[in-house]
Amino acid sequence: MTACRLCGSASLVSVVDLGATPPCERFLTAEQLAEPEVTYPLHLRVCTDCWLAQIPALITPEETFTEYAYFSSYSTSWVEHARSFVDAAVDRIDPSFVVEVASNDGYLLQHVVAKGIRCLGVEPSANVGQAARDKGVPTVTEFLGPETGAAVRAEHGPADLVVANNVYAHIPDVIGFTKGLRALVADDGWVSIEVQHLLTLMELNQYDTVYHEHFQYYTVASAQNALASGGLVLADVELVPTHGGSIRLWARPSGQPGPRVQEILAREKAAGLHELSGYAEFAARVARVRRDLLRFLIDAAAEGKTVVGYGAPGKGNTLLNHCGVRPDLLAYTVDRNPYKHGRFTPGTRIPIHAPEQIAADRPDYVLVLPWNLRTELSEQLSYVHEWGGRLVFPIPTLEIV
Structure with missing residues (x-):
């Protein structure tokens, strides 16, 4: 890796080198035990200009997500978390059309369907997308980018709420993906993103969440920069307990950051994550x-x-x-x-x-x-x-x- 994928800076500094591993979701069959297994370096670095922590994009999303081994609905607590989110988001926004990106097996949108609200999942993995359709969740099999976002909007209309939970770390083209989110959302709509918080990852030694599917690791500061790259403003942020400590980012096409954004930015700064000192002992x-x-x-x-x-x-x-x-x-x-x-x-x-x-x-x-x-x-x-x-x-x- 020679340049930051968000800002293009060459100022990348090592945080931790975990050696070389295979992609974490390539589970082997018994027949494959006798075959060679490819490994890739797993080295986390941080950009000292925009503070995006990242690993090199050595495998493509197409390699990982065309057929995927992870089905969200096998976690009871995760399905309940999704239900609680849907209840709160409907109360907050009162949407008439909801789109979820990386909608997996319908674990979240099934709760939207149950409320009688029109919705659509955009899921790149054919096998888990089919599981969503089987439970009555409308789903298209696509990777999100600006073109996909524009095509979905043209066919289905702009979304009042676009949800992107646990996917913002999974895409190497963070700018293109963010532009896709902007294409999907109405001019007065909301985008809600959940992603693991680098602050808790660092504080609680959660280094095992560094793997090849996760191309970047966000503070609120770096997430704010990433959202801006695609035309979105970070309006609000919540701290949520999922994945050992995540941030729920609420973004809009226009507006100003609210007080909770400033509060969590101050916490990150106090922890040293807006300078190199916070990464030195990890x-x-x-x-x-x-x-x-x-x-x-x-x-x-x-x-x-x-x-x-x-x-x-x-x-x-x-x-x-x-x-x-x-x-x-x-x-x-x-x-x-x-x-x-x-x-x-x-x-x-x-x-x-x-x-x-x-x-x-x-x-x-x-x-x-x-x-x-x-x-x-x-x-x-x-x-x-x-x-x-x-x-x-x-x-x-x-x-x-």
Whole structure:
């Protein structure tokens, strides 16, 4: 990477180098275990001119999202979060037409449909888009850019509300994508974006959310710059707990930043994220997470204890690859998504089973890889304590419950 993808500056400084890993959603079939596996550098840098944190665009969205392994509806808490958002957004805006970009399997728009509000999903992955249509959510299979946005607007009209949750980090052409959002939204409409907040990523050592699908990592300051690049103004911002700490950006084609924008900008500045000092110690904290997890797994193996995983999320594959974990330390992991059953994690090649495997085997420890769903999963996995098993959370610091 030689230039910032947002402002074009050559002033990029290393934040943390995680080595080389395969793309985190390329789960392997048994037949593929005998084949070569391509890895790509995973090196996070920050631009000291616009403060956008970013990794090189070494894989394209088309490679990742044409067929996708992630279905949002397999997380109960995520579906409930979407329902709460829809209720609040309808009260706030009273929209007559809602468009969601990266609408996945209809996890959010199903709540819009239930309210009798016209809506449309724009989803690039054919397999998850079909799942949305199967549940009655109108969905087109497209990647968003200025042309797609203009075409959707021409056919369906401008949207009062455009939703883009957990996608703003996933697109290397951030300017073109933002122009696509502007094309979709009415001149007096709203764009709502949820994306992980770099402030909490840094403060809570959430480095496993750095992976090849996530091309950039936003502060409110850098998000404000990104939105402006496509003709949108950041009017309001909320802090939300999803993914360990996210920001919900409310943008409009015109207007002024509200008081909450200024408040969170001040918090970021106080944390040093508008200058290099805030990034200086992150690599050392990441190394400590790695050492603590490996020490636990090695000690457990030496004591004859069994450790299995729960979940096969993208973030888990960053963590497992960075730590060099293999089946001798983590026998297998489980996931609620049947698509992943019988497959293997990329790079580390750990088998993935159905969740029922845990109760059948009664392991000593369960390593929870989607730590961001801690409340939901602690409840789902409470049965592990029946045989004296314990849950392990690796981030922000190793915790055995």
